[in-house]
């Protein structure tokens with residue numbers, strides 16, 4: 001007899017507390033009702049319809065900055081946040097990216113390093129989803145090596161003047177506030193930039209074949225003038241942006257397994273329905289080998305995310321532990337989606353099914369928040385004590 005839930009042969013559900021299950025179910029129900037019916041169309045059009053309305057609803061559900069304390073944030077656990085990421089990304093990586101960038105990058109930066117005034121001005125609105133945030137680190141000539149950034153901030157009397165360009169910035173064109181990292185006389189500093197500041201513009205990046213249901217933009221900073229109070233006072237150097245990235249990477253370790261679960265589910269269902277040579281393709285050994293491999297990798301990746309979540313709640317995570325999850329799970333998820341695509345044959349390339357959308361999205365997930373190669377080198381450094389970045 002088949003087990004009750006073929007998507008969870010190991011009964012990983014039993015690792016969750018009733019409260020955690022309730023969080024998971026609430027996010028799943030919201031995604032199924034509000035986003036799932038439209039997501040293929042949004043992906044095809046390259047635009048999330050009514051992104052402001054959607055962000056507000058995500059805020060009402062308590063999903064924005066949900067693992068932060070105070071200032072209107074929900075103060076949930078790392079496992080709760082991870083489960084939310086998984087469910088959001090089971091719908092689409094673009095939806096999870098919206099929530100990750102808002103909560104783990106923009107809000108986290110202000111929460112961890114901001115002044116009291118910056119926190120009070122921005123965090124309640126960002127948590128409620130009445131404001132959208134973005135996080136500008138990457139530049140046209142500075143990606144994996146953020147220390148090479150060219151954007152500068154210099155003093156002009158009491159003010160700051162920012163000049164430069166940021167590239168590939170999620171939520172950029174729709175953001176009300178940008179956390180921008182720039183080079184100063186004192187090293188890299190973070191700035192809280194209202195996007196209506198004269199000289200700021202954020203043209204959308206077009207022609208993406210991945211994360212199409214997500215806004216990605218360039219940020220142009222053309223001698224923008226900010227008051228002295230715009231700098232994040234509590235951090236100097238690359239430690240600032242890198243600690244924000246660690247938060248977001250943690251969520252990706254969970255999220256990627258959501259995209260993988262959706263694709264696995266589609267392949268399992270499809271293989272039972274599709275008949276060739278007079279039999280369902282699920283009865284062929286080669287198909288079963290694919291399904292088995294997908295199930296193994298899905299369960300292993302989910303277990304890894306769980307372990308990281310429980311560890312984070314218990315005593316915090318070291319960067320190489322986060323790298324473990326981000327590297328393994330983004331890579332495993334992409335492999336699962338590609339295998340699922342083969343099971344669907346020609347239908348595998350159609351947006352009628354979620355699989356090619358997830359696979360294409362995961363190409364971005366593999367690259368952003370530290371590429372596969374960067375995380376490989378970070379784990380390599382932790383294993384050997386030797387840095388091989390340059």
Ligand code: FAD
Pocket residue numbers: 101135136137138142143144145167168169170171210211216364367368369370371372373374388389390
């Ligand atoms: P590069 O750094 O130029 O790397 C190119 C290749 O060279 C990669 O394979 C890389 O691993 C490899 N490589 C580089 N150095 C080494 C080395 N020392 N050893 C071995 N291999 C190496 N950034 C933000 O700041 N904010 C955002 O919100 C944001 N959102 C994004 C959304 C999307 C959809 C995408 C695609 C990107 C986003 N990014 C964002 C940017 C992302 O973080 C960068 O693309 C990423 O850090 C890689 O930088 P790069 O593209 O410049 O590639």
